Each structure stands twice: as C-alpha cells, then as structure tokens.
C-alpha cells in the first residue's frame with residue numbers, strides 16, 4: 578500500500594517510516610513526502626531516500642481554502658491508500674480530509690494536552706504520566722478518534738526537551754506499527770471508535 582507523509586520539521590518520525598518501508602515485508606511504500614515549508618530536515622530525509630517531495634505553503638495561496646484544495650491535489654497525484662501527518666503543523670481542511678484517510682501522531686495521551694505545545698503543557702500541569710497518540714484526523718485540532726496510545730512516565734527532573742525525546746522514542750514505534758496496519762488494511766471509524774480490521 579502507498580502512503581503520503583506530511584511533515585513540518587525534523588522528520589524523525591518520517592525517518593522511522595522510511596527505515597521500516599525499506600523492508601518489503603512491511604508492505605508500505607512512501608509515494609511522496611509533502612511539507613508546508615521548504616528547507617526543512619524532513620524534506621532532506623525524503624530526498625536522501627529517493628522519495629519525491631512537494632511543498633505547499635499557505636502564503637502562496639489567496640486563502641486557506643485554496644491552499645487546502647491545492648494540497649489535496651498534490652497528495653492526490655500519488656493516489657495514496659493513507660496520508661500520515663507526522664509533525665505536520667497545519668490544520669488540514671475539508672478538501673484533504675474529504676478525499677483521504679489521514680492519521681496523525683501527537684505527543685500526549687489525547688484528549689489530554691491537545692495543540693502545538695503538548696509536552697510543555699503536560700509538564701506545566703504536573704502530569705505524572707503522558708505519552709503519545711496516533712489518531713484519525715477530523716476537522717478539529719487533535720480531536721479525531723484514537724487508534725493507539727503509549728504511556729510515558731514524566732520524571733521530576735524532566736525538561737520539555739528531555740521528555741519530548743523520551744516520548745519520540747516510543748512514538749516512532751507506535752507510528753510505524755499503526756501506519757503499517759492502517760495502510761495495508763484500512764481504518765474504519767464507527768461511533769468514534771477507530772479500528773483496523
């Protein structure tokens with residue numbers, strides 16, 4: 578099954594998918610990697626692996642709707658079975674979400690700590706346990722049905738950086754596992770329950 582991965586930053590989750598996809602037994606091909614900005618490490622990782630890339634920047638379009646439609650077309654060229662948002666820092670619109678099943682990885686145990694500062698927020702709250710979530714993307718911010726989660730302990734001496742590093746170590750494994758199954762077998766959502774057959 579083919580996937581398109583969307584990134585905005587360092588792309589360590591993307592790299593985990595690239596490494597997994599190198600084994601034919603994984604059964605997933607990364608057809609393209611898209612970003613909302615140029616020059617990021619995630620795009621370099623894709624290029625180094627010989628994967629086609631594209632950039633779709635909000636500021637190049639008259640409004641969010643036009644950007645969303647353009648992004649849907651750029652993804653659609655590759656006809657992916659699944660789209661993976663792996664550290665993609667833009668809210669996806671109806672054109673993309675109406676056309677593709679999209680899964681996202683988030684560095685907290687949703688519905689706790691949604692948004693762009695999940696790790697910082699968990700520490701500031703004084704949470705003792707946080708983790709990561711892979712979920713189906715819907716129109717909200719980190720509100721879609723949960724597919725899988727892994728818990729990570731928060732240590733007394735954790736900084737945002739140290740905790741995020743530990744989360745990302747388990748996040749990579751969770752993402753590779755879920756994306757493999759979801760791309761090969763599809764995701765169904767019934768009554769907010771996301772299942773992979």
Ligand code: GRF
Nearest residue numbers: 587588589590664682683684
């Ligand atoms: C991940 O923790 C992801 O959940 C969050 O940002 C981080 C992205 O890291 N939204 P990377 O770009 O995959 O290295």
